[in-house]
Amino acid sequence: MSSQQSLPSRDAIVATARERIGRGSQSFAAASRLFDLATRERAWLLYAWCRACDDIADGQDFGGDMARVSDPAARLAEITAKTDAALAGHIIGDPAFDALRIVAAETRLPARFTRDLIAGFALDADDWRPRSEDDLYRYCYHVAGVVGCMMAVIMGVSPDDDATLDRACDLGMAFQLSNIARDIEEDDRAGRCYLPEEWLVEMDMPPGQHMKPPFRKRLAVLARRLADAGAAFEDSARLGAPALPFRSAWAVLSAAAIYGAIGRKVADRGDHAWDHRVTTSRWEKVRFIAQAWGQARDRTRLYPPTARNPELWMRPRD
DSSP: OOHHHHSOOHHHHHHHHHHHHHHHOHHHHHHHTTSOHHHHHHHHHHHHHHHHHHHHHHTOSSSOSOOOOSOHHHHHHHHHHHHHHHHTTOOOSOHHHHHHHHHHHHSOOOHHHHHHHHHHHHHHHTTOOOOSHHHHHHHHIIIIIHHHHHHHHHTTOOTTOHHHHHHHHHHHHHHHHHHHHHTHHHHHHTTOOOSOHHHHHHTTOOTTOTTSGGGHHHHHHHHHHHHHHHHHHHHHHHTTGGGSOHHHHHHHHHHHHHHHHHHHHHHHHGGGTTSSOOOOOHHHHHHHHHHHHHHHHTHHHHSOOOOOOTTSOOOOOO
16 A cells, blocks of 8 residues: 555544534534535534644643643644644644645635735733733734634635625624633633733723622623623624525524623623633524524625724734
C-alpha cells in the first residue's frame, strides 16, 4: 500500500470532525444537523480546526478548564504554521488541520479570515485585556465574529458580499458576548477578564476583585449590559437570513435562539448567574429549533431588507 493510500480519507476526517463537535459543543452540534449534507460536513470540518486551535492555544481538551501555558508563543507558531500549510494544500497529518485543508479547497474561504482568528489567539497569548468597549468588540470579532464570516462562506455566501458577511459577523459577536457573560467566573479562575477596564472603573470595582461577593450586584449590571449588546447583534444577524438557503437559515436562526437564551438567562439570574453554569436544556433546544423552522420558512416576510444599524460595531475590512 502506498503512503498516499494510507492517508485518512475525506470521510474519515469528516467522521473525526463530527465526533469533535459532538464533544465540544452540543449547541453547535444540534444546529449543524439542520444544514444540508454538504454544508453540514463543511461546518464540522471548520469547527474541528477552530476547536483544535483553541485547545492548542489554551492548553485545553475540547474546551475544558483553561490552563496557563508556559509556551504561548510556540503554540501560536504551531497553529500558524499548520494553518498556512493546510491553506496551501499540504497534507498535515493532523485531522483538524487537514479538515481546514479540505474545507478551504471546497469553498472560497479567504485566508484573511483564518489570520483574523489566529490574531484572536494571539491576544490571549499576550494576556491582553480590553480597556474600552471598542476593545471588547474587536476581541469578539477576532475570536467569534470572523467565525461567523467563515460559516457564511461555507453556506455559499460570496466572500465579496459584505452586507451578508456583516450579518454573519453580528451573529458571532452575539455568541461571544453571551459566552463572556456566562463565563466571567470561569475566566476569572483562569486569570482572565474580558470586561472592559472602563466598565470596572465605572462600577468602582478594583482590578481582579469583580468576583468577590460584595461586587456581585454590580457585576450583574455588567452581565446584563453584555447580554443586551449580544441581543442587539443577534437582532441584526437575523436580518441576514433571507440571503441564505432555507436549511442554512434554519440552522442559523436556531443557533441564534439557543445562544441568545444563554445571554438572557445570565441577565435574568442577576448576581446568582455564576452559581451554576448556564445552559439550555435539550427540550429548550428542540423548542428553539421548531420555532426557527417557521422563521426560516417566512424569512423574507419576517426579515425584510433593512439597513444595518450604524451604531453597531463594524467588523474591520481588508
